[in-house]
Amino acid sequence: MNFSFYMPTKVLVGSLTEFSDLIKGFGVKPCVVCGKSSAKLCGALADIKEIFGDIAVFNKIEPNPTITSVKDGAEFAKENNADFIIGVGGGSPLDAAKMIAVLAEEDISFDDLSNAKRLPLLLIPTTIGTGSEVTKYSILTDEKSHSKINIASDLLFPDIAVLDAKYCRGLPVSVARNTALDALSHVIEGMLSKKASPISDMFAAEAIRIISSKFSSLIEGKITDTDYENLLFASNLSGFVIAQTGTCAVHACGYALTSEKNIDHGRANALLLCDVIRRFPHENTDKIFKIMHLSYIEFSLIVNTIIGEKEQITKEEIENFTKKSMLAKNISNGIWAPTEDEVREIYANSLEVVS
Numbered sequence: 292m293n294f295s296f297y298m299p300t301k302v303l304v305g306s307l308t309e310f311s312d313l314i315k316g317f318g319v320k321p322c323v324v325c326g327k328s329s330a331k332l333c334g335a336l337a338d339i340k341e342i343f344g345d346i347a348v349f350n351k352i353e354p355n356p357t358i359t360s361v362k363d364g365a366e367f368a369k370e371n372n373a374d375f376i377i378g379v380g381g382g383s384p385l386d387a388a389k390m391i392a393v394l395a396e397e398d399i400s401f402d403d404l405s406n407a408k409r410l411p412l413l414l415i416p417t418t419i420g421t422g423s424e425v426t427k428y429s430i431l432t433d434e435k436s437h438s439k440i441n442i443a444s445d446l447l448f449p450d451i452a453v454l455d456a457k458y459c460r461g462l463p464v465s466v467a468r469n470t471a472l473d474a475l476s477h478v479i480e481g482m483l484s485k486k487a488s489p490i491s492d493m494f495a496a497e498a499i500r501i502i503s504s505k506f507s508s509l510i511e512g513k514i515t516d517t518d519y520e521n522l523l524f525a526s527n528l529s530g531f532v533i534a535q536t537g538t539c540a541v542h543a544c545g546y547a548l549t550s551e552k553n554i555d556h557g558r559a560n561a562l563l564l565c566d567v568i569r570r571f572p573h574e575n576t577d578k579i580f581k582i583m584h585l586s587y588i589e590f591s592l593i594v595n596t597i598i599g600e601k602e603q604i605t606k607e608e609i610e611n612f613t614k615k616s617m618l619a620k621n622i623s624n625g626i627w628a629p630t631e632d633e634v635r636e637i638y639a640n641s642l643e644v645v646s
């Protein structure tokens with residue numbers, strides 16, 4: 292055996308307010324980084340206010356956050372003399388909070404964080420998909436190149452992640468479905484990664500078991516409080532996995548669907564998942580289907596039912612997205628990697644091709 296495992300984030304599972312003694316020592320004045328409305332609506336902002344009293348709130352993080360929003364957030368944190376950052380929301384505010392914690396300390400180039408410092412960082416996920424609260428990645432949109440950049444550094448592992456599933460209860464069904472399938476993509480890609488290890492496989496297998504046991508709730512759109520608790524935990528496990536293994540061809544091809552066609556991150560991966568995994572060696576994918584107690588065909592039917600009607604794609608878009616995907620670092624991170632022609636086929640098979 293030959294592998295490493297590093298996960299320095301303290302994970303607290305339960306009610307945020309019950310952990311107040313543990314997190315109060317973090318600092319005096321937090322800058323809360325969140326999206327437009329969900330952090331307030333789900334009750335997290337009120338709970339944070341109850342714990343810390345004086346808080347500054349930067350609620351301008353959009354889905355697929357831009358570098359500009361992150362720079363604005365860092366300025367806001369500095370102007371408000373924040374001594375730590377709390378990110379609340381889906382992967383977008385959490386990823387933004389990570390780089391805001393760095394830039395509020397020092398205006399440094401994104402390319403090299405090896406000598407950088409950051410403010411203390413606490414993340415609270417409110418979607419059930421990215422696992423960003425325990426990963427070393429911050430995925431931002433570069434407005435200039437119209438593409439996503441993935442900043443990866445051990446510095447970006449948060450200090451604390453709090454999983455309080457009550458904040459997820461108001462998720463629109465579409466966001467719950469998309470994000471659950473994002474988590475499923477993470478753990479399937481993690482098991483099919485060149486960097487998979489016995490530890491990452493253990494977490495991945497448990498997350499696959501949990502998410503597949505909730506397929507009927509996701510199809511029906513009736514997600515109970517217990518489902519949310521379990522799916523939030525599975526999403527967290529998916530973060531443990533990709534922090535070690537990275538993602539593979541599904542995510543590599545998914546980025547263009549998000550940055551060019553505005554398809555939600557989780558949905559983009561879900562659209563591509565079935566056609567990508569059938570191309571991997573069957574001895575590897577068979578293990579995954581065995582955990583789910585499903586055949587490939589049964590699995591595809593379920594994923595396609597959850598996805599519903601697929602988006603259209605033109606031949607010109609396929610050409611453009613294929614070129615972009617072939618440049619993504621993670622395209623070759625799997626134990627199998629697609630050729631350029633195979634990426635064309637994946638897009639054509641996964642969406643509805645129109646001329």
Ligand code: NAP
Pocket residue numbers: 325326327328329330333352353354355356380381382383384386417418419420421422423426427428429430458459460461462463466470473533556557
């Ligand atoms: P998101 O972009 O963070 O949020 C999508 C939508 O869901 C927003 O409109 C948001 O509203 C809403 N929302 C969030 N929580 C809610 C709640 N509890 N109730 C009601 N609405 C809620 O979605 P995401 O799929 O979680 O994150 C996607 C991003 O994560 C992408 O940029 C992707 O690249 C990144 N990602 C990062 C990692 C990593 O390891 N760092 C891994 C995978 C994906 P508000 O705007 O009002 O909050």
Ligand code: FE
Pocket residue numbers: 421473477542556560
């Ligand atoms: Fe993802």
